Amino acid sequence: MGNSRKLVFRRAAQIGLLCVAIFAFLGAGDENARFNGLGHRMMCVCGCNQILLECNHVGCNYSDHMREELIAAINHGDNDDLVLQAFIQKYGTTVLAAPTSKGFNRVAWTMPYAVLVLGLGVVTMIVRAWGRKAVALREAAGPTDPAMEPFRDQAQRETEL
Amino acid sequence: MPQLGSFAVLFALALSVYALFAGALALLRPDAAGERLGETARRAGVAIFFAVALGALCLVTAAFQNDFSLAYIYHHSNRDLPAPYKFAALWSGQEGSLLFWSLLLAAYGLVLRLRHNVDRRLFAYASVIIAAVQVFFLLLVNFAANPFAMMQGTLPADGAGLNPLLQYPEMVIHPPMLYLGYVGFTVPFAFALGALMMRYPGEKWIHITRRWTMVTWGFLTCGIFLGAHWAYSVLGWGGYWAWDPVENASLMPWLTGTAFLHSVMMQEKRGMLKIWNMWLIFATFLLCVFGTFLTRSGLVSSVHAFAQSSIGNWFVAMLALTFAVCVAAFVKNRSHLQSENRLESLISRESSFLFNNLLFVVACFTVLWGTLFPVLSEWVQGHKVTVGPPFFNRVNIPVALLLLLLTAVGPLLAWRKTSFESLKRNFSIPALAAIAVAILVIGFGMRPWAEQSAFYSLMTICLSVMVTVTVFSEFVRGGRVIAGKTGKSLLAAMGRLAHNNTRRYGGYVVHFGVALVMIGLAGSAFNQDKEKEMGYGGKMDIGAYTLTCRSYTQDDKPNYRSEWAILDVTKNGKPLTTLYPERRFYKASQQMSTMPALRSTIQEDLYVVYEGVNEDNGRPIIRVHLNPLVMWIWIGWLTMVGGTALCMVPNAARVPLGAPAPARATVAAEAGD
Numbered sequence: 128m129g130n131s132r133k134l135v136f137r138r139a140a141q142i143g144l145l146c147v148a149i150f151a152f153l154g155a156g157d158e159n160a161r162f163n164g165l166g167h168r169m170m171c172v173c174g175c176n177q178i179l180l181e182c183n184h185v186g187c188n189y190s191d192h193m194r195e196e197l198i199a200a201i202n203h204g205d206n207d208d209l210v211l212q213a214f215i216q217k218y219g220t221t222v223l224a225a226p227t228s229k230g231f232n233r234v235a236w237t238m239p240y241a242v243l244v245l246g247l248g249v250v251t252m253i254v255r256a257w258g259r260k261a262v263a264l265r266e267a268a269g270p271t272d273p274a275m276e277p278f279r280d281q282a283q284r285e286t287e288l
Numbered sequence: 289m290p291q292l293g294s295f296a297v298l299f300a301l302a303l304s305v306y307a308l309f310a311g312a313l314a315l316l317r318p319d320a321a322g323e324r325l326g327e328t329a330r331r332a333g334v335a336i337f338f339a340v341a342l343g344a345l346c347l348v349t350a351a352f353q354n355d356f357s358l359a360y361i362y363h364h365s366n367r368d369l370p371a372p373y374k375f376a377a378l379w380s381g382q383e384g385s386l387l388f389w390s391l392l393l394a395a396y397g398l399v400l401r402l403r404h405n406v407d408r409r410l411f412a413y414a415s416v417i418i419a420a421v422q423v424f425f426l427l428l429v430n431f432a433a434n435p436f437a438m439m440q441g442t443l444p445a446d447g448a449g450l451n452p453l454l455q456y457p458e459m460v461i462h463p464p465m466l467y468l469g470y471v472g473f474t475v476p477f478a479f480a481l482g483a484l485m486m487r488y489p490g491e492k493w494i495h496i497t498r499r500w501t502m503v504t505w506g507f508l509t510c511g512i513f514l515g516a517h518w519a520y521s522v523l524g525w526g527g528y529w530a531w532d533p534v535e536n537a538s539l540m541p542w543l544t545g546t547a548f549l550h551s552v553m554m555q556e557k558r559g560m561l562k563i564w565n566m567w568l569i570f571a572t573f574l575l576c577v578f579g580t581f582l583t584r585s586g587l588v589s590s591v592h593a594f595a596q597s598s599i600g601n602w603f604v605a606m607l608a609l610t611f612a613v614c615v616a617a618f619v620k621n622r623s624h625l626q627s628e629n630r631l632e633s634l635i636s637r638e639s640s641f642l643f644n645n646l647l648f649v650v651a652c653f654t655v656l657w658g659t660l661f662p663v664l665s666e667w668v669q670g671h672k673v674t675v676g677p678p679f680f681n682r683v684n685i686p687v688a689l690l691l692l693l694l695t696a697v698g699p700l701l702a703w704r705k706t707s708f709e710s711l712k713r714n715f716s717i718p719a720l721a722a723i724a725v726a727i728l729v730i731g732f733g734m735r736p737w738a739e740q741s742a743f744y745s746l747m748t749i750c751l752s753v754m755v756t757v758t759v760f761s762e763f764v765r766g767g768r769v770i771a772g773k774t775g776k777s778l779l780a781a782m783g784r785l786a787h788n789n790t791r792r793y794g795g796y797v798v799h800f801g802v803a804l805v806m807i808g809l810a811g812s813a814f815n816q817d818k819e820k821e822m823g824y825g826g827k828m829d830i831g832a833y834t835l836t837c838r839s840y841t842q843d844d845k846p847n848y849r850s851e852w853a854i855l856d857v858t859k860n861g862k863p864l865t866t867l868y869p870e871r872r873f874y875k876a877s878q879q880m881s882t883m884p885a886l887r888s889t890i891q892e893d894l895y896v897v898y899e900g901v902n903e904d905n906g907r908p909i910i911r912v913h914l915n916p917l918v919m920w921i922w923i924g925w926l927t928m929v930g931g932t933a934l935c936m937v938p939n940a941a942r943v944p945l946g947a948p949a950p951a952r953a954t955v956a957a958e959a960g961d
Binding site for chain 1 (some may be wrong): 343525527530533630631633634639643644646647649650653654657658661665668669671673674675676677678679682683687831846
């Protein structure tokens with residue numbers, strides 16, 4: 128029973144991971160989607176701190192021109208990396224709305240996941256270690272009266288926060 | 289008036305210094321003389337409020353009297369500024385907002401000191417700690433950012449005016465709410481640190497601070513959502529959250545504060561996680577101060593930040609000193625924080641709280657990390673990078689989904705240990721409901737395999753449904769038991785159930801509110817927008833809507849000039865409404881501001897922005913956003929506030945529902961409750 132349950136859990140986890148991976152790496156390739164995607168990966172550099180396609184300043188000296196440049200680059204057939212590189216060359220690294228995944232910038236992306244994984248590991252270890260201690264203590268204390276269980280449950284329900 | 293205000297804040301500083309040192313001395317002398325000294329310190333603490341309130345009153349009066357001899361009033365007001373905004377000028381600038389912070393802290397301190405009979409010694413410790421924080425802020429107000437500083441040279445005839453973005457009704461209440469949240473966390477921090485310093489026996493201090501913490505959390509929640517609503521209504525970019533450093537600064541203490549509200553239940557109920565809880569509340573307070581530092585130091589660039597100034601150094605010193613005091617108190621008294629129980633099972637309420645806390649802290653770390661990474665990058669690489677919405681969304685959405693999953697599962701887990709069968713039994717209905725909704729949503733046309741955002745959106749909706757079903761099943765299950773025993777209707781029984789344990793069921797209502805907010809956020813994956821120049825009779829289609837430009841015109845008011853368009857809106861060809869998107873030019877500050885026109889329904893928001901005019905032909909340029917489900921966010925927020933309010937209602941006196949179980953008291957005592 129225990130093994131089959133573990134197997135079901137493992138299968139479910141594998142299927143879940145597969146679904147996440149499939150959906151995470153899917154993407155659209157048409158030009159509108161590319162314009163939209165790239166435009167949301169860059170900032171307007173006028174100082175408004177807004178995503179390029181969300182800058183709403185009419186007559187902004189930067190965003191209108193940058194959008195035109197983006198359309199031109201896409202129409203020219205440049206791939207995404209080339210387009211972004213051209214913008215970095217012209218406007219500096221702060222034009223990208225998020226750090227790249229190269230060099231030191233990789234740390235920006237990995238650190239939160241590393242902390243999450245580390246934290247999950249530590250919490251799981253703590254729970255397991257404490258669980259083993261609690262079982263040992265309970266066994267040392269001897270068996271409890273099964274007739275008391277309903278009352279213990281009732282007390283627990285009624286005092287629950 | 290300025291002299292009186294200046295004297296009042298100086299006098300408040302003197303009182304704070306006295307309350308700090310006399311209070312601390314009294315704590316070291318446990319005799320009658322010490323008690324008398326402590327009482328004088330308490331009274332000085334009470335008087336701080338009146339002195340700071342007088343200072344604030346003087347500043348507001350100066351704003352209403354158009355006293356531009358004060359530099360602060362000159363920079364943040366003008367003669368034609370409407371009265372509510374003159375009042376709001378108190379917190380619209382660096383100096384005034386620090387005075388306002390001091391005022392709120394003094395108000396919290398006043399309530400605390402008037403309630404000192406609850407536990408005199410613990411309250412005396414808390415009072416001294418609050419006085420110490422008060423000294424810091426009053427030092428700033430008196431010596432680093434004085435709101436009563438005078439103008440140099442010739443007096444100007446009119447003021448420079450308030451920032452146009454702040455001239456909006458919500459800005460009159462958003463900052464006070466946010467500040468009430470920020471400042472309010474000083475109180476649980478003071479109680480926690482005081483309890484640690486005096487090695488307070490038992491968990492009574494947590495019971496004492498529970499309402500303080502919830503009130504504070506409620507204010508911070510309101511402040512954050514009001515800020516989001518203000519951004520949505522005024523900034524004109526069609527969104528409500530941009531992961532701006534100042535927004536992040538308010539989110540960080542909210543995340544750790546929420547973690548604290550959950551984990552503190554483990555300390556109350558099982559005597560566990562004492563060290564963790566202590567550090568969570570320390571961290572929450574430090575993050576509140578850090579957030580204030582972030583907005584005022586110029587460390588990171590933000591559209592919301594106050595002007596750069598030298599007060600950043602003061603905050604660094606304050607943060608370092610507070611952290612050192614916390615570490616010293618912890619090292620000296622850590623033996624007092626031994627856990628009384630151990631976790632017994634991975635599938636239990638306790639472990640769900642542990643994982644929930646982990647996720648909250650990771651989310652907080654991610655926000656902090658992303659906010660500070662540009663600074664770190666500049667140190668390491670020599671150039672800044674931008675860490676904007678793509679980073680925060682990509683990293684935080686999975687964490688938020690895990691949190692939502694725990695919100696759905698957690699309430700179904702029993703304390704100590706839950707059997708797999710019990711979990712399966714309780715969880716099957718919420719899980720089936722989520723699957724049914726997923727099928728329904730895909731049937732209506734959502735394609736989660738087409739885009740990552742659609743996939744996340746579907747997951748969010750499904751998990752939110754799970755949370756909702758879990759919450760309602762808890763109400764219904766408990767309600768049925770009461771209805772069966774009392775003969776009341778199910779609805780009345782559920783009401784009684786909630787009144788019997790307001791904290792638990794208020795918490796569930798908050799969870800339901802969170803689910804509604806998450807559904808609202810999920811809608812953003814399907815936002816659409818369009819921009820078009822519209823002359824007379826010009827049309828623009830978006831979704832099922834058609835906008836027709838009936839006219840465009842201009843107006844001149846004392847405070848601003850404005851231009852707006854009149855747009856008739858039809859949906860599927862049927863007339864719906866008329867919208868008036870507007871753009872204003874504020875005369876005093878010489879700044880532009882947009883006033884988007886909004887038609888909000890439960891299904892979607894039609895959000896129209898007057899972006900300006902084409903200078904060649906004078907036609908307005910209109911941008912339209914179609915944002916699905918935004919109203920759910922605001923309804924969810926109000927539900928969260930309602931749930932928080934329910935948590936603070938005292939429990940109804942228990943009435944026995946049936947024959948008392950034999951040996952009930954003995955069993956309850958045996959269970960350790």
